[in-house]
Amino acid sequence: MGGEILTVSQMYAADRAAMDQGVPGTLLMERAGMAVAREAMQLSRGRPCPVTVLCGPGNNGGDGFVAARHLAAAGWPVRLGLLGERLALTGDAAWAASQWTGPVFPASPALLDGADLVIDALFGAGLNRALDGEALVLVQAMAAADCLLLAVDVPSGVAGDDGSILGAAALADVTVTFFRGKPAHYLYPARRQCGRLVIADIGIPESVLSAIAPAHSLNTPGLWRGAFPHPRCDGHKYNRGHALILGGPVMTGAARLAARAALRLGAGLVTLACPPTAQLAFSVSLSSLIVHPVRDAQAFARLLDDPRRNAILLGPGSGADEMLRQATLAALSSRRSGVLDADVFTAFANDLHSLCQAGLDQRWVLTPHEGEFARLFGAMPGSRLHRARSAAAESGAIILLKGPDTVIAHPDGRVRLNTNAPPDLATAGSGDVLSGLILALLAQGMDPFDAASAGAWIHGAAGQYCGRGLIADDLPEAIIPVLKQNNL
Numbered sequence: 001m002g003g004e005i006l007t008v009s010q011m012y013a014a015d016r017a018a019m020d021q022g023v024p025g026t027l028l029m030e031r032a033g034m035a036v037a038r039e040a041m042q043l044s045r046g047r048p049c050p051v052t053v054l055c056g057p058g059n060n061g062g063d064g065f066v067a068a069r070h071l072a073a074a075g076w077p078v079r080l081g082l083l084g085e086r087l088a089l090t091g092d093a094a095w096a097a098s099q100w101t102g103p104v105f106p107a108s109p110a111l112l113d114g115a116d117l118v119i120d121a122l123f124g125a126g127l128n129r130a131l132d133g134e135a136l137v138l139v140q141a142m143a144a145a146d147c148l149l150l151a152v153d154v155p156s157g158v159a160g161d162d163g164s165i166l167g168a169a170a171l172a173d174v175t176v177t178f179f180r181g182k183p184a185h186y187l188y189p190a191r192r193q194c195g196r197l198v199i200a201d202i203g204i205p206e207s208v209l210s211a212i213a214p215a216h217s218l219n220t221p222g223l224w225r226g227a228f229p230h231p232r233c234d235g236h237k238y239n240r241g242h243a244l245i246l247g248g249p250v251m252t253g254a255a256r257l258a259a260r261a262a263l264r265l266g267a268g269l270v271t272l273a274c275p276p277t278a279q280l281a282f283s284v285s286l287s288s289l290i291v292h293p294v295r296d297a298q299a300f301a302r303l304l305d306d307p308r309r310n311a312i313l314l315g316p317g318s319g320a321d322e323m324l325r326q327a328t329l330a331a332l333s334s335r336r337s338g339v340l341d342a343d344v345f346t347a348f349a350n351d352l353h354s355l356c357q358a359g360l361d362q363r364w365v366l367t368p369h370e371g372e373f374a375r376l377f378g379a380m381p382g383s384r385l386h387r388a389r390s391a392a393a394e395s396g397a398i399i400l401l402k403g404p405d406t407v408i409a410h411p412d413g414r415v416r417l418n419t420n421a422p423p424d425l426a427t428a429g430s431g432d433v434l435s436g437l438i439l440a441l442l443a444q445g446m447d448p449f450d451a452a453s454a455g456a457w458i459h460g461a462a463g464q465y466c467g468r469g470l471i472a473d474d475l476p477e478a479i480i481p482v483l484k485q486n487n488l
């Protein structure tokens with residue numbers, strides 16, 4: 001199954017396209033409900049246990065009716081509660097209810113008493129306003145219940161497109177969705193509420209995707225493996241790229257981490273330009289690093305006269321001063337590619353305009369965390385997905401918005417969501433390693449959107465490899481095993 005991510009309206013379009021190709025809606029719902037029942041049986045380890053299915057007024061509820069029927073047929077004692085009137089059900093959901101021969105109780109928290117497993121089929125893609133009244137009470141009761149919870153499509157209360165929670169959503173053990181994942185399955189806070197995600201095949205033909213042309217996908221190696229740089233057997237260090245990093249006078253660790261990561265990921269040479277006062281600190285840190293003292297931004301700009309220095313990183317530990325501003329503007333006007341990180345966002349706070357005027361475009365990757373993002377782009381409304389997309393469109397650059405659910409956005413509207421990063425990566429200097437990884441790939445000529453994607457994924461994989469107790473210094477050392485294990 002591909003890593004495309006469908007918005008709610010795209011999922012409805014996929015349903016419609018499947019029906020247009022002759023797959024009846026009732027069959028889609030039957031398969032959806034069967035997939036839910038199958039997971040419910042697995043969750044209860046194949047041993048029949050008391051199940052409560054809470055069904056809502058739409059097709060999510062319809063899936064619940066189908067799942068209830070299959071569970072009951074397989075010997076699970078099922079109680080079914082419906083929010084709303086049975087006679088008010090329409091379409092496929094009405095059909096699904098007609099196939100259920102057991103009693104239909106009014107949905108109420110009391111139905112959860114004695115259940116070992118609850119199936120949350122209240123609302124899925126059709127949630128269009130914040131939960132309140134009875135619906136909110138039911139979701140709160142599920143959240144408080146001491147039993148296994150399986151969510152149909154999404155935990156009810158989750159907004160499918162942006163991962164926000166509209167009022168409340170219970171923490172599911174498993175969420176079963178259909179055909180493809182939706183943004184909420186990968187974006188916090190909703191991602192946490194989903195538990196383990198199962199994507200079930202319900203017979204929607206893959207071919208419907210070509211007309212839908214999803215702009216969002218999971219960041220998987222399949223997207224960029226073919227473009228991943230490898231050393232040529234007849235090559236030399238210069239055709240593996242020469243990366244240039246601007247270090248600063250005080251926080252030298254950040255640029256050192258980035259440099260180490262860039263060397264490990266295959267940049268042929270890495271030059272670190274720094275104030276003369278910091279030369280010693282950089283020189284003793286890494287023998288394979290070229291250290292170049294620069295007194296001012298003009299001296300830094302002169303390093304760009306050598307066209308072999310083909311990728312630039314500014315920001316980590318650079319110091320948010322006028323020198324960084326001028327060096328950044330010089331780098332942008334040199335028509336190279338590169339990464340802007342950390343102090344650049346402070347030096348250009350609320351001044352995206354100057355970066356754009358100097359030549360910011362899609363050869364550049366910006367890697368802010370939330371705080372840095374707000375510094376450069378101001379307080380934008382909306383989800384992280386929406387904001388990263390808007391910022392990419394506004395700046396013309398690749399935006400990699402860091403966090404547990406890193407969003408990588410291209411100005412043309414494409415978005416990749418990176419989901420392999422463990423929380424252990426939330427440690428000082430880990431972002432500097434990430435910018436060094438992306439820098440190395442840019443230096444080796446990789447397309448910037450792919451370089452950002454591959455860098456984020458390898459960063460996550462390195463985090464997983466190190467596991468608990470990792471510090472940022474460990475990450476560059478994990479690059480060799482990560483590359484080996486993943487045939488990169």
Ligand SMILES: NC(=O)C1=CN([C@@H]2O[C@H](COP(=O)(O)OP(=O)(O)OC[C@H]3O[C@@H](n4cnc5c(N)ncnc54)[C@H](OP(=O)(O)O)[C@@H]3O)[C@@H](O)[C@H]2O)[C@@H](O)CC1
Pocket residue numbers: 015025026028029032033056057058059060061062063092122123124125126127128129130131132135152153154178202
């Ligand atoms: N063939 C298919 O299409 C397939 C679809 N599939 C399944 O369908 C699901 C989508 O179904 P759906 O579109 O019917 O939406 P659903 O999530 O059931 O909710 C709609 C209802 O909820 C109500 N409502 C909304 N917000 C509310 C609130 N805050 N508080 C209270 N009520 C609220 C809303 O009321 P209204 O706004 O009309 O007043 C309406 O009655 C999808 O998630 C998947 O599980 C699968 O079977 C695969 C095949």
Ligand SMILES: Nc1ncnc2c1ncn2[C@@H]1O[C@H](COP(=O)(O)OP(=O)(O)O)[C@@H](O)[C@H]1O
Pocket residue numbers: 369402403404405406421422423424425426427428429430431432433434459
């Ligand atoms: N909870 C988390 N789960 C997974 N990854 C995380 C989490 N928190 C932070 N990260 C990742 O760790 C890195 C931290 O970067 P950053 O905040 O720039 O740190 P620093 O400035 O110290 O280098 C980013 O790549 C971010 O995506």
Ligand SMILES: [K+]
Pocket residue numbers: 060120121122123124151152153154155156
């Ligand atoms: K649900």
